[in-house]
Amino acid sequence: MGAQAGTCKPMIQHGLGLRFRELVEPYNAPMRRALFDQSGFMEVFGAFLRLGLTAFGGPVAHLGYFRDEFVVRRQWLDEQAYADLLALCQFLPGPASSQVGMALGLMRAGHLGALAAWLGFTLPSAVVMTLLALGVGYLEPDSLVGVTHGLKLAAVAVVAQAVWGMAHSLCPDWRRRILMLAAALLVGVLPLPWGTWLVIMLGGGIGLLSLRLPASGVTTRLTMAVSRRVGGICLLLFFVLLAGLPLLTMQWPNTALSIFVVFYRVGALVFGGGHVVLPLLQAELVGAGKVAEDVFLAGYGAAQAVPGPLFTFAAFLGAALTSAPNGVLGAVLALLAIFLPSFLLVVGALPFWAGLRQNRHARAALAGINAAVVGILLAALYQPVGRAAIHDGGDVLLAVLGFWALQRWACPAWLLVGVYAVLGWMLAG
Numbered sequence: 001m002g003a004q005a006g007t008c009k010p011m012i013q014h015g016l017g018l019r020f021r022e023l024v025e026p027y028n029a030p031m032r033r034a035l036f037d038q039s040g041f042m043e044v045f046g047a048f049l050r051l052g053l054t055a056f057g058g059p060v061a062h063l064g065y066f067r068d069e070f071v072v073r074r075q076w077l078d079e080q081a082y083a084d085l086l087a088l089c090q091f092l093p094g095p096a097s098s099q100v101g102m103a104l105g106l107m108r109a110g111h112l113g114a115l116a117a118w119l120g121f122t123l124p125s126a127v128v129m130t131l132l133a134l135g136v137g138y139l140e141p142d143s144l145v146g147v148t149h150g151l152k153l154a155a156v157a158v159v160a161q162a163v164w165g166m167a168h169s170l171c172p173d174w175r176r177r178i179l180m181l182a183a184a185l186l187v188g189v190l191p192l193p194w195g196t197w198l199v200i201m202l203g204g205g206i207g208l209l210s211l212r213l214p215a216s217g218v219t220t221r222l223t224m225a226v227s228r229r230v231g232g233i234c235l236l237l238f239f240v241l242l243a244g245l246p247l248l249t250m251q252w253p254n255t256a257l258s259i260f261v262v263f264y265r266v267g268a269l270v271f272g273g274g275h276v277v278l279p280l281l282q283a284e285l286v287g288a289g290k291v292a293e294d295v296f297l298a299g300y301g302a303a304q305a306v307p308g309p310l311f312t313f314a315a316f317l318g319a320a321l322t323s324a325p326n327g328v329l330g331a332v333l334a335l336l337a338i339f340l341p342s343f344l345l346v347v348g349a350l351p352f353w354a355g356l357r358q359n360r361h362a363r364a365a366l367a368g369i370n371a372a373v374v375g376i377l378l379a380a381l382y383q384p385v386g387r388a389a390i391h392d393g394g395d396v397l398l399a400v401l402g403f404w405a406l407q408r409w410a411c412p413a414w415l416l417v418g419v420y421a422v423l424g425w426m427l428a429g
Contacts (some may be wrong), residue, residue, distance in 0.1 A: 012289050040109030041116045048101060048120030052308045054414040055121070057140070057155025059310065060380040062097035064155075064162035068406070068413045070104055072165075077107065079169040083370040090200055090373060094267055094342035098122070098309045110225035114347065118339065125308030126315040130331040133295075133319035148305050150424020152389035154417045158404025159381050163321075164407065166374045176371040179206055183375025188383070198287050199372050207368015208361060226351055234348035238341060242268050256325045256333060263314055265335035285317060295320050314338040341395045398423070 047069065055065040062085060070076045077085075089099040098121065105117025171177045182198050245261045262284045270280055285291040299316035306312070318334025319327055356362045390396055402420065405411040 005300070016240070020249060041112045044105045044109050044113045045116035045120045048105070048117045048142040049123070050120075050414060051101075052121040052124040054307060054417045056151035056307045056417060057158065057385065059095065059097040059157050060385055061155035061375060062309070063100065064379070066097070066100055066104065066157065066415050067162045067165065073412070076104065079166065080370075083166060083170050084366055087104075087200065087366060087369045087373055088349060089346070090376075092345045092349065093270055094341070094345065095309050095311045098311065098339065099342050099346050102343060103350055106226065106347065106350060114343065116344065121308055122312055122335070125303075125306040125312040126331070126335055128306050129299070129303065129304075129312050129316040130319045130328060133299065133316045133331070134327065146424040146426070146428020147421050148424070149389070149428065150420040150422070151417060152385075153395060153398050153424070154402055154420040155412075156381070156389050156399040157406055157416060158413050159377065159385050160399070160403045163374060163377050163381055163407045164403075166370075170367075170370045170374055175210060176367065179203060179368060179371040180375040180378065184373040185375075186377040187376050187379040199376060200369055203368040203370075203372025204365040205368070205377075207371070208365040211364045211367050222410070226347055228351045228355075231348045231351035234344045238268070238344040238348060241344075242341070255323065259262070259321070260332070260333055260337045261316070261323065263318075264340060264345070265336045267338035269339035281313070281317060285321075290316055290321055290323070292320075302352055311338055369377070 051062075051065055051069060055062050067082060071079055071082050085100055085103050086096070089096045089103065092099060098118065099123050101117040102114040104111035105115070107113070111118065167177075167180060171180050183203055186199050186202075241264060245264060249258050249261055266280045266284065282296060286293050286296050296317070299320065300313060303310055303313040303316065312335065314334040314337070315331040318325075318330035318332070321330045324330075325333055361363070386399075390399060398420070402416055405416060406413065
């Protein structure tokens with residue numbers, strides 16, 4: 001009996017060992033290196049921290065900054081792979097620019113890379129917005145007018161360069177150029193949250209029906225350090241939290257949990273970019289008396305003048321809540337809640353998206369989607385980016401010079417931002 005027990009024990013241990021290896025096998029070698037290699041985390045964090053400090057101009061401008069940094073300068077991926085990531089994130093609810101950043105970090109250094117990208121890009125503006133809500137470091141708005149104007153002009157140049165480069169590589173034939181222009185015009189006449197989504201769907205359908213691509217497949221692979229199993233778990237968790245958290249608050253009333261539910265629901269359901277989040281948060285917080293209306297509007301105005309994602313407005317609101325949890329704790333709670341859906345969706349969708357790109361019919365649809373995305377960026381170059389920044393002939397000249405510096409002289413985007421901020425301040429003075 002003892003001999004049998006002694007024999008069974010190694011067999012059980014061996015079986016458990018095999019089962020454990022089966023469970024961890026989806027985490028391939030790049031994933032294991034990413035989990036334990038701090039250099040990958042720090043590389044991604046450093047790159048996105050610099051963008052978090054300098055990427056002014058809103059979500060569309062952020063996509064231009066990302067392209068300049070990671071496609072042109074660092075060459076982490078090529079134009080086609082970047083456009084495919086952008087197309088996916090345009091489909092998903094939440095802040096598209098932050099989701100693209102998470103995806104880039106995930107590709108570079110696994111889950112910790114996605115976290116590093118989010119932290120680096122979000123932290124600067126989140127800290128500023130929290131301090132503003134606490135009444136620290138207040139500046140007169142008039143003192144920032146010139147600086148803000150210079151930053152907007154730099155954003156025009158960055159977006160123009162992105163549109164130029166992406167149109168050249170993603171719209172090589174007349175069909176896709178016509179599709180790009182049609183998408184730009186259609187977005188202009190459908191200024192609705194679902195208008196962008198509709199244009200992307202139409203672009204995919206037209207691409208599937210009319211584009212004939214070579215059978216060689218995509219030129220590069222989207223290497224994801226995450227398996228489809230893990231992706232499926234993340235997608236399931238996204239929906240479980242979306243449906244289950246409100247039920248949990250009904251069974252267990254708690255102020256902190258109810259605040260988390262509000263911001264999670266907004267982050268999970270908002271389509272159309274950062275500006276669409278305004279009416280949703282206003283209805284949830286101002287309407288319920290959790291944030292004063294004048295404080296809400298002041299914070300939203302301040303969010304336009306800081307770098308990084310507009311969703312860090314949540315940090316301001318969390319800190320400015322009329323009751324606990326507020327202050328720093330409220331800011332952290334709101335920030336985590338509003339970005340958590342994006343993290344789950346990106347990690348969940350990318351493993352399936354990477355494989356879908358290899359299908360010939362899917363590639364035809366993606367080619368149409370990419371042309372439509374370029375058209376969407378072209379429309380955004382005019383409104384809101386261009387119209388918010390250009391008021392006279394001098395502004396046109398500065399925007400053209402900025403584009404020329406980026407395109408011909410390979411000027412780093414962060415340097416252009418710094419120069420134009422100082423120039424705007426000097427001209428305003």
